[in-house]
Amino acid sequence: MYRNTLARIDLDAVRANYDLACALAPQSQCIAVIKANAYGHGMLRVAEALRSRASAFAVATVDEAVKLRSGGFGQTVLVLEGATSPKAYEAAASLKLTLMVHCEAQVRDALQARVPVWVKADTGMRRLGLAPDRLAAVVTQLREGGVDVQAVCTHLSCADETDNAATEKQLDVFAACTAGIDLPRSIANSAGILAWPASHADWIRPGIMLYGASPMAGESAGVDSRLRVAMTLSSEIVAMRELRAGESVGYGARWTAERPSLVATVAIGYADGYPRHAPNGTPTWVNGRVAPLAGTVSMDMLTIDLTGHPGAAIGDTVELWGGNVSVNEVAARAGTISYELLTSVSARVPRK
Numbered sequence: 001m002y003r004n005t006l007a008r009i010d011l012d013a014v015r016a017n018y019d020l021a022c023a024l025a026p027q028s029q030c031i032a033v034i035k036a037n038a039y040g041h042g043m044l045r046v047a048e049a050l051r052s053r054a055s056a057f058a059v060a061t062v063d064e065a066v067k068l069r070s071g072g073f074g075q076t077v078l079v080l081e082g083a084t085s086p087k088a089y090e091a092a093a094s095l096k097l098t099l100m101v102h103c104e105a106q107v108r109d110a111l112q113a114r115v116p117v118w119v120k121a122d123t124g125m126r127r128l129g130l131a132p133d134r135l136a137a138v139v140t141q142l143r144e145g146g147v148d149v150q151a152v153c154t155h156l157s158c159a160d161e162t163d164n165a166a167t168e169k170q171l172d173v174f175a176a177c178t179a180g181i182d183l184p185r186s187i188a189n190s191a192g193i194l195a196w197p198a199s200h201a202d203w204i205r206p207g208i209m210l211y212g213a214s215p216m217a218g219e220s221a222g223v224d225s226r227l228r229v230a231m232t233l234s235s236e237i238v239a240m241r242e243l244r245a246g247e248s249v250g251y252g253a254r255w256t257a258e259r260p261s262l263v264a265t266v267a268i269g270y271a272d273g274y275p276r277h278a279p280n281g282t283p284t285w286v287n288g289r290v291a292p293l294a295g296t297v298s299m300d301m302l303t304i305d306l307t308g309h310p311g312a313a314i315g316d317t318v319e320l321w322g323g324n325v326s327v328n329e330v331a332a333r334a335g336t337i338s339y340e341l342l343t344s345v346s347a348r349v350p351r352k
């Protein structure tokens with residue numbers, strides 16, 4: 001690679017974050033969520049890093065699970081969306097995948113395919129899951145049909161908000177609908193693990209926290225000192241220019257120098273996954289100091305205000321997010337969440 005734009009992945013940090021999740025829920029088993037290319041970090045590399053720790057991985061799709069199996073991973077692989085076609089059931093059966101069953105059609109298909117399953121109840125998220133009052137009957141039906149039902153689960157919609165009563169309501173609904181079921185239970189995503197001990201149950205399902213980004217919203221958003229940042233997205237300065245007061249930078253001339261200014265052009269843009277909606281002032285990090293974004297993000301480049309950065313030069317490294325600039329902060333500035341930024345780092349950016 002000849003362009004110095006890079007996503008550096010700290011696999012030790014992933015391991016430490018996995019260990020933290022396990023330590024926070026010592027009674028629970030842990031299924032590492034590595035869907036969407038491990039939230040942009042490289043699924044096979046992350047799975048390899050966790051190989052000796054994790055007995056189970058979760059992905060979103062059968063295609064992702066196939067890739068994991070092809071990579072030589074024999075652990076339990078849970079497909080969170082389950083299968084949606086006869087071919088997908090065939091692949092699941094031959095590769096010994098575990099499928100989520102979240103609707104009545106999947107109950108019928110799982111009875112035919114005889115693949116191991118987790119069964120999901122919709123306790124309030126209103127996205128996937130069986131009606132809570134159907135859960136016990138479906139579990140019985142599947143078991144009587146010879147299906148290996150390994151767990152019952154649900155997903156929390158508002159666990160990132162510590163003062164939102166929706167989570168307790170979901171926990172109550174789940175407790176009620178699983179009361180007579182003698183199977184392991186799973187509820188907690190990262191926010192559940194970090195903020196809702198009552199959701200830990202038998203299996204925790206950490207995703208974003210494995211990668212060192214906080215799942216929390218509102219006041220608790222930002223950096224969680226218990227987590228270690230796994231991805232540092234960086235690039236380099238490829239041009240610099242001095243502007244007179246009143247001169248503007250970039251598409252739409254959205255940033256205007258209020259005083260004589262030094263502006264640097266950095267070799268990363270929205271085609272690399274840096275959010276085009278990041279506004280003026282979004283922090284980057286250059287030579288140990290914050291340098292604010294100045295002007296509209298272009299496809300392959302962006303511009304930063306380096307006024308007052310003595311000694312800055314072409315070739316200097318610019319951190320877009322990582323240990324110095326929180327991906328949560330960049331996300332908040334751009335009106336999105338860390339999940340979207342991490343999963344949007346494009347294939348053009350080499351992971352190291």
Ligand SMILES: Cc1ncc(COP(=O)(O)O)c(C=O)c1O
Pocket residue numbers: 033080155188189190191205206207208209215
């Ligand atoms: C069913 C399910 N469980 C767990 C997770 C992990 O969530 P998080 O990344 O917030 O920890 C996800 C992610 O979307 C999910 O869909």
